Structure formats: structure tokens, C-alpha cells
Amino acid sequence: MPPILYSFRRCPYAMRARLALWASGQTVELREVVLRSKPPELVAASAKATVPVLVLPEGRVLEQSLDIMRWALERSDPLDWLSPTQGTLDQMLALVGQIDGDFKFHLDRYKYPGRYETDSSSRNTDEHRSAAGLVTAELNARLTGHAYLFGPQASLADMAIAPFVRQFAHVDPAWFAAQPWPQLQAWLAAWEASDILAQVMQKYPAWQSGTAGEPFGSHR
Known part of the structure; x- marks a missing residue:
């Protein structure tokens, strides 16, 4: 069972999370959220109820975009995004x-x-x-x-x-x-x-409760 990512295409915080997930090769179930009508599953997973939210298979919830970026890249970082050629x-x-x-x-x-x-x-x-x-x-x-x-x-x-x-x-x-x-x-x-931006900015239909989300990932 892959992690579940609640996302909204144009949100810059969600965008940065999707970029890192794509670059790292992590596959998730993407649930595109309509912000004016947030699904109860998102509200139940995260009290803040704003995107992005990543629900891991073991139940742990990552509610901050940078935490999602680091989770993905610490698992796999083929483009060395965590290791800049200058700086730390x-x-x-x-x-x-x-x-x-x-x-x-x-x-x-x-x-x-x-x-x-x-x-x-x-x-x-x-x-x-x-x-x-x-x-x-x-x-x-x-x-x-x-x-x-x-x-x-x-x-x-x-x-x-x-x-x-x-x-x-x-x-x-x-x-x-x-x-x-x-x-x-x-x-x-x-x-x-x-x-990579073109890939993560693909449009997905709004997710409906009780249905499967969209597979999302670069399959590196």
C-alpha cells in the first residue's frame, strides 16, 4: 500500500512536495483536493486540513511540505538535492x-x-x-x-x-x-x-471519498 498524498495542483507547498517525491522515485496515491470542499479523510488525517499532507502506510502523518521533501529525498536522492555542490x-x-x-x-x-x-x-x-x-x-x-x-x-x-x-x-x-x-x-x-515541473503539474481529477486516488511517481 503506497503512501497517500493529499495535494492541490497550484499550491506552491504541494508543488514542492510533489517535486521531491517525483525526483526521489517514490510512488504515492495522489488525492487531488478541492480546497473549498475538503474531504473528511483529509480533515481526519490532519487537524490543519491544508495541503500537502502525506499519510504513510504505518499511519504516520507528515503535514509540512519540507518534511515531505526530506522524507522522500532521505529515502532516495538520485539528483543529489540534499547535497549541494556549494553550501550545506x-x-x-x-x-x-x-x-x-x-x-x-x-x-x-x-x-x-x-x-x-x-x-x-x-x-x-x-x-x-x-x-x-x-x-x-x-x-x-x-x-x-x-x-x-x-x-x-x-x-x-x-x-x-x-x-x-x-x-x-x-x-x-x-x-x-x-x-x-x-x-x-x-x-x-x-x-x-x-x-520535472511538467510532470508534477499534470492535471488530475478531484478525488472523491471512497474511490482510489491516482498513482503518482517517476518510477526511477
């Missing part, structure tokens, strides 16, 4: 933490300003875009001289961060393209054109 795993996790913290905070308020009108931290959209842009400028600087964030090969950091940079870029593509971030723009374009 702890340094990668620290950079991902910055994206999941400050960057995501400003990204949400830039992308969905109407959701945060009563937030005491609310500022105008341009201010949140500028604050997030300071982080993307740092990423651009990291990419100077090599194609990926931690050297000449892709790593966990690239795959965990790219879905959120993608969201940021897609809010206003013309504005993003006009910024002085050529390395970051090239890095994002290469990732968006990659075979």
Missing part, C-alpha cells in the same frame, strides 16, 4: 525559511490585497511588492556565477523556493520582467520549462 543542508533550509517567512508574508499581501485589508500590518500593494523584491534581489545575487542557488546543480533549495518566486512573478509578469534580475529571471524560466 542547514544553509539551504535557512534560505528556504527566509522565503517561507518574510517573503511569503509580503507575497500574500501583494497577491491577495483584499484578504488583508483589516490586518494591522497591512500596507499598500506596492510596498509589499517592494519588500518581497528585496528578497528576490538577494536571490538574483546568489545566482551570479552559477545556474542554481547553491552551485552548478539544482538542489532542494531551488525546488522549494521556485514555486513561490513563480507566484510572485505571475502577479504582474511585465513588472517582474522589467526588474534588474537577469539571473533570477533565467533561473525561473529554466525551471518553468523543465521536464
